[in-house]
Amino acid sequence: MGLIRSQPLVFNGLILNEFELNRSTPIYGRYPMELSASIFKAYDIRGVIDKTLDPSIARLIGQSFGSAIRELGENTCVVGRDGRLSGPSLMQGLTEGLLSVGVNVIDLGVVATPMVYFGTNIAINGQQAKSGIMITGSHNPPDYNGFKMVLGGAAIYGDQIQALRERIIQKQFATGAGTRSEYNIFPEYLQRIVGDIKLSRKMKIAVDCGNGVGGAFAGRLFRELGCEVEELFCEVDGTFPNHHPDPAHIENLQDLIKNLQTTDNELGLAFDGDADRLGVVTKDGQVIFPDRQMMLFAKDVLSRNPGAQIIYDVKCTRNLATYIKEAGGEPLMWKTGHSLVKAKLKETGAPLAGEMSGHIFFKDRWYGFDDGLYTGARLLEILSSAQDPNATLNNLPNATCTPELQMPCAEGEAFTLLEKIKANAKFPSAESINTIDGVRVEYADGFGLARPSNTTPIVVMRFEADNQAAIERIQNEFKQAFLSIKPEAKLPF
Numbered sequence: 218m219g220l221i222r223s224q225p226l227v228f229n230g231l232i233l234n235e236f237e238l239n240r241s242t243p244i245y246g247r248y249p250m251e252l253s254a255s256i257f258k259a260y261d262i263r264g265v266i267d268k269t270l271d272p273s274i275a276r277l278i279g280q281s282f283g284s285a286i287r288e289l290g291e292n293t294c295v296v297g298r299d300g301r302l303s304g305p306s307l308m309q310g311l312t313e314g315l316l317s318v319g320v321n322v323i324d325l326g327v328v329a330t331p332m333v334y335f336g337t338n339i340a341i342n343g344q345q346a347k348s349g350i351m352i353t354g355s356h357n358p359p360d361y362n363g364f365k366m367v368l369g370g371a372a373i374y375g376d377q378i379q380a381l382r383e384r385i386i387q388k389q390f391a392t393g394a395g396t397r398s399e400y401n402i403f404p405e406y407l408q409r410i411v412g413d414i415k416l417s418r419k420m421k422i423a424v425d426c427g428n429g430v431g432g433a434f435a436g437r438l439f440r441e442l443g444c445e446v447e448e449l450f451c452e453v454d455g456t457f458p459n460h461h462p463d464p465a466h467i468e469n470l471q472d473l474i475k476n477l478q479t480t481d482n483e484l485g486l487a488f489d490g491d492a493d494r495l496g497v498v499t500k501d502g503q504v505i506f507p508d509r510q511m512m513l514f515a516k517d518v519l520s521r522n523p524g525a526q527i528i529y530d531v532k533c534t535r536n537l538a539t540y541i542k543e544a545g546g547e548p549l550m551w552k553t554g555h556s557l558v559k560a561k562l563k564e565t566g567a568p569l570a571g572e573m574s575g576h577i578f579f580k581d582r583w584y585g586f587d588d589g590l591y592t593g594a595r596l597l598e599i600l601s602s603a604q605d606p607n608a609t610l611n612n613l614p615n616a617t618c619t620p621e622l623q624m625p626c627a628e629g630e631a632f633t634l635l636e637k638i639k640a641n642a643k644f645p646s647a648e649s650i651n652t653i654d655g656v657r658v659e660y661a662d663g664f665g666l667a668r669p670s671n672t673t674p675i676v677v678m679r680f681e682a683d684n685q686a687a688i689e690r691i692q693n694e695f696k697q698a699f700l701s702i703k704p705e706a707k708l709p710f
Contacts, residue, residue: 249273250269250270250271250273250274252274252277252382252385252386253269254382255269256269256270256274256363257378257379257381257382258363258378258671258672259374259375259378259554259556259671259672260365260372260374260378260554260555260556260557260671260672261363261364261365261366261378261556262278262363262364262366262378262381263354263357263361263362263363263364263672264361264362264363265360265361266303266360266361266362270303270307270362270363271306271307271310272306272307272309272310273310274310275306275307275308275309275310275311275314275352275364276310276311276313276314276317277314277385278311278314278364278381278385279310279311279312279313279314279315279316279317279318279350280314280315280317280318280385280390281314281381281382281384281385281390282294282314282315282348282350282366282368282381283314283315283316283317283318283319283320283390283391283395284318284384284389284390284391285368285380285381285384286320286348286368286369287318287319287320287391287393288391289347289348289368289369291346291347291348291369292319292320292321292393292395293320293321293323293344293345293346293347293348294315294320294321294322294323294346294348294349294350295322295323295325295333295336295337295341295346295348295349295350295400296308296311296312296315296322296323296324296325296333296349296350296351296352297324297325297326297327297328297330297332297333297336297349297350297351297352297402298326298327298328298351298352298353299327299328299329299330299351299352299353299354299429299430299455299490299491300327300428300429300430300433300453300454300455301352301353301354301359301362301455301490302359302455302456303362303455304327304352304362304455307352307362308324308352311350311352311364312324312397315395316394316395316396316397317390317392317393317394317395318390318391318392318393318395319391319392319393319394319395320393320395321344321395321396321397321398322395322396322397322398323336323341323342323344323346323398323399323400324397324398324399324400325399325400325401325402326399326401327430327433327453328351328402328403328430328434329430329431329433329434329491329492329493329589329590330351330353330355330365330491330492330493331406331492331493331586331587331588331589331590331591332402332403332406333349333350333351333365333367334349334351334367334584334586334587334588335402335405335406335409335584335586335588336349336400336402337349337367337370338584338586339405341400341402342398342400347367347369347370348366348367348368348369348370349366349367350364350365350366350367351364351365351366351491352364353365353430353490353491354490354491355489355490355491355493356461356462356463356465356489356490356494357490358461359455359456359457365491366378371560371563372555372556372559372560372586373556374554374556374557374560403434407434407437407438407441410438410442410590410591410594411438411441411442413582413583413594414442414594414595414597414598415598416442416443416444416597416598416601417598417601417602418601418602419443419444419445420443420444420445420483420484420597420600420601420606421444421445421447421481421482421483421484422439422444422445422446422447422482422483422484422485422486422597423446423447423448423449423473423476423477423480423482423484423485423486424436424439424446424447424448424449424451424485424486424487424488425449425450425464425470425472425473425476425485425486425487425488425496426448426449426450426451426462426487426488426492427450427457427459427460427461427462427463427464427469427487427488427489427490428450428451428452428453428454428455428456428457428458428459428462429453429457429462429488429489429490429491429492430453430490430491430492431451431488431489431490431491431492431589431590432448432450432451432452432453433451433453434492434590435448435451435486435488435492435590435593436448436451438590438594439486439593439594439597442594442597444597447476447480447482449472449473449476450472457490459472460472462488462489462490463489463490464487464488464489464494464495464496464575465489465494465496465574465575467504469487469496470485470487470496470498470504473485473487473496473498474498474502474504477498477499477500477501477502478501478502482500483500483606483607484497484498484499484500484597484600484606484607485497485498485499486498486593486596488589488590488593489575489589492588492589492590493555493576493587493588493589494507494574494575494576494587494589495507495510495575495577495589495592495593495596496575497510497596497610499606499607499610499611500606500607501607501611503610503611505610505613506573507533507571507572507573507574507575507576507577508529508532508533508534508536508537508571508573509534509536509537509610509613509614509615510571510577510592510596511527511529511533511537511569511571511577512536512537512540512541512613512614513596513599513609513610513613514569514571514577514579514592514595514596514599515527515537515540515541515544515546515569516540516544517595517599518546518568518569518579518581519541519544519545519546521568521581522546522568522581523545523546524545524546524547525546525547525567525568525569526546526547526548526549526565526566526567527541527546527547527548527549527567527568527569527570528549528550528551528558528561528562528565528567528569528570528571528578529548529549529550529551529570529571529572530550530551530552530553530554530558530571530572530573530574530654531550531551531552531553531651531653531654531655531657531666531668532553532572532573532574532621532666532677532679533550533571533572533573534614534616534618534681535616535659535663535664535681536614536615536616538550539614540614549561549565549567550651550653550657551570551653551654552653552654553572553573553574553654553668553671554572554671555572555574555576555587558570558571558572558576558578558587559578559585559586559587562578562580562585563585566580567580568580568581569581575589577589577592579591579592579595616663616681616682616683617681617682617683617684617685617687617688618679618680618681618682618688619678619679619680619681619688619710620679621677621678621679622677622678622679622680622709622710623670623675623676623677623678623709624675624676624678624699624706624707624708624709625674625675626674626675626676627674628674629674630674631669631670631674631675631676632669634669634676634699634702634703635655635656635667635668635669635676637702638656638667638698638699638702639652639656641701641702642656642658642698643697643698643701644658644665644694644695644698645694646660646661646690646694647659647660647694648660648661654668655667655668655669655676655677656668658691658694658695660682660687660691662682662683662684662687663680663681663682663683663687663688663691664680664681664682664691665678665679665680665691665692665694665695666678666679666680667695667699678695678708678709678710680692680695680710692710695708696708696710
């Protein structure tokens, strides 16, 4: 149902209309919040509620993003939110901003992030929205929230996100009067997956959503695919009372591991706060990290797309490239960051991409966006035809590796350090050095990676080798490289 716009009212200098006034409380606090540069990140917009982000900021983002939509000659945007407590008020602010610049808003309500992406790939009530915004804090603490955006069918990042900020500062907004409608997208999303995925047999699985928004959908989806599902922490609760919804960290998978050890469930799937990433646990409690999951997906995709490129980020195991080659594909290493990988996928036409954080992107049979729920379904399809899913997963090539190690830096210092290392790279026993994202140094028996984080002021490091002695040798070369440009550096190993 569209809005009926009447004479606007002014509240603390901001124009309001019936959209806000029909709510039980006004969306703005006593004063509009000052715009902070810190919320405009590399891949999205993210801030702390009532410190750097509130509905008045959401409104400005809506005006800016909506104006960018209008410049493309379009006028429709799908929006959704996760289960965080700040979601409804941010949605109000964002919607008002979009409407005020002449953009029609299709409100999907409480959804997983992939459902917003899905909404930009299908016609809804005769309207094709190529742009969408998901209000989500993803795996951040409860007091965070933010915006993941698709503009004109493409993920935006870097300079494009900074351009949104600049447009707000300059107040370069379009004018107009959009309409608002609501749409329940889950039935269509569900049918699209159920129509695509065919399991060879029924599987018994446990699903842990960590009280993130995926909990509203995961059980139904996997049951419709023919699974018996035990749900852990699938009640959507923006305070995340049980454990943090981030399957990239093993401590958040302990409940799932325990469940598999004490029941007859044969596989565990875990999702992050907005369900665009997947975690996988085997029957015997092993965590199958995304770079090993990618081996299975690559083999499957290459069976239908022989010789195709498979994209993965610089954090992934070196075993993945070998596996892709053996399966008849062409491995392509790329920069870390879900928006960057998504853009590369679109540029190359590759049928599959993935990154170590858990974002997996299927273009084969799907749309090319990262979707934890769909990825889980694809995994079940592959494993349901295996005699022993546990063995299939555990037999994937593995290596001795470190977790992600972090070296705190001053703001901006991480980038400076890595530029200096690139310019004076001395790694005596290296075979090759890749500098597409930080420095990844390849050795005959392993690799070392150091890259500046795009989200926090740290250098991220990761090491992998045939054995622990090789890891220590590689780490020592990295230590010498850092100490040569910053003698006081405190390395995380």
